[in-house]
Amino acid sequence: MRPHYNKVSPALLTELGAAIGEENVFTSPAALERYKTDEEADERCFAVPEAVVRPGSAQEIAAVVKLCNKYLVPITVRGGGTGLNDGAIAQEGGIVLLTERLDKILELNKEGLYLAAEAGARTLDIQNRAKEAGLLYAGDPCSAESCLIGGNLATNAGGNKAVRYGVTRHQVYGLEMVTPTGEIVTLGGPLKKCSTGYCLEQLAIGSEGTLGIITKVILKLLPLPPYKADVLAVFTEPLAAIGLVAAVNKADLAPTSLEYMDNPNVQSTAEFLHFKDVPRKEDGIYVIITLETFDEDELDRKIEQLSELCEKAGAVDVLEADERIWAMRRNCLESVRLVSKVCTTDDVVVPVDELSGMVSFVIATVAKYPFPLRINAHIGDGNIHIVLCKMELSDEEWEDNLRRFAEEVYTYAYAHGGRLAGEHGIGSKKAAVLAKFTPPGELDLMRKLKRAFDPNWILNPGKVLLLEDE
Ligand SMILES: Cc1cc2nc3c(=O)[nH]c(=O)nc-3n(C[C@H](O)[C@H](O)[C@H](O)COP(=O)(O)OP(=O)(O)OC[C@H]3O[C@@H](n4cnc5c(N)ncnc54)[C@H](O)[C@@H]3O)c2cc1C
Incomplete structure (x- = not known):
């Protein structure tokens, strides 16, 4: 049975106004x-939404949550609104809660190597604050300019440095959150290790606002390697480009980034950014590799070794990647809109040794469908973004083809040890396929957790888990 919700009433609005x-x-x-x-x-x-609220502290958020439980009105949390699975859309009505006023970086502790910030701080500002102190915050989604750190934790964002440093959950020591019943809790702390009961902060990370509203984060900082090289290996065959991953991993080069853009992405990002003379625009597939070291000679040695591996793998050019190449990689998604306003970005992840098979399958499968394909990928992590464009298809044709294509791709991914989403989460867009592809025992545990945390099913209803099954 679906949970029951009420409409936002004048009485609730009056109490919200008094609270915040x-x-x-x-x-x-x-x-x-x-x-x-x-x-x-x-x-x-x-x-x-029926109302939008902009609280300024964890206490105010807690007050809003308590009121919404009292009036049985759902809350959808919003960070930067850059999510790709409709996670911040209030599809069940009710209130959208903005976290943007909680935007302070609270502390940078150079000795303890951590940074504390409110959840509405912009990811790029956190990266820059760490850099100014000669340190590194390793979370680096391509959307860093516009997303907020709370949103990164909520989606367990990945990004361009995950191949070396891991995803957002690996950068988090602790957090503060408001529970779905309105209590403020502190989970974890700036500890290098901890084995003290359930690891609830990790449960909150990636829960997409369904288990709590993150209000504060304590992030890991690392020494910033002073020597850095960005290498662009240009290929003309997708599988040759992907073949480079295993060679790089075996050589123990520990790249910071290992990123892939197919040729449609190279072309459309170059046009979007008005770059006229980028290398092999007409047929090139780009692999961008970043190496970082604490020793200059080590960097030189690694660049030489990497260049040899790229040539061996079939690269037609191995060049220094200038800032334009990274700008292109960061704008893969934005540039698609030049081609089609409506598009979808899938996010399947497979074990790295299954990546060539997955990409071959996607390329062969899409040939049966009426939409153009483009792929950008965090290939070092086995995470590929399959971008499909609606173009001139009718809504019905788009829906039907998309559903059948996704079914084929997910079936292949699961049969090869993969999952639906490497870094973008589930939102409401993939809740039905999560229900379909997740083993029943695992799905049942997820539902039990949600009920235990959020008895009124107030927070982000319809995200991650289907409402219909309640
Ligand atoms: C151009 C572009 C590039 C991108 N590149 C990457 C990439 O490289 N890697 C990657 O992982 N993602 C990427 N994304 C997706 C997106 O940026 C990430 O998912 C990001 O983490 C979302 O953060 P946000 O602040 O915008 O959150 P929103 O979009 O506002 O919210 C996302 C979800 O988190 C919940 N949420 C937000 N804040 C909180 C909070 N404080 N507490 C609890 N729940 C909350 C929301 O309810 C929603 O379910 C990209 C998106 C775009 C548009």
């Missing part, structure tokens, strides 16, 4: 309209 200030409660049509979508461009998925 009337100026932080929005109900005008123009204000609500702004939050009807996140990165989603398909209007059929938009949902205008």
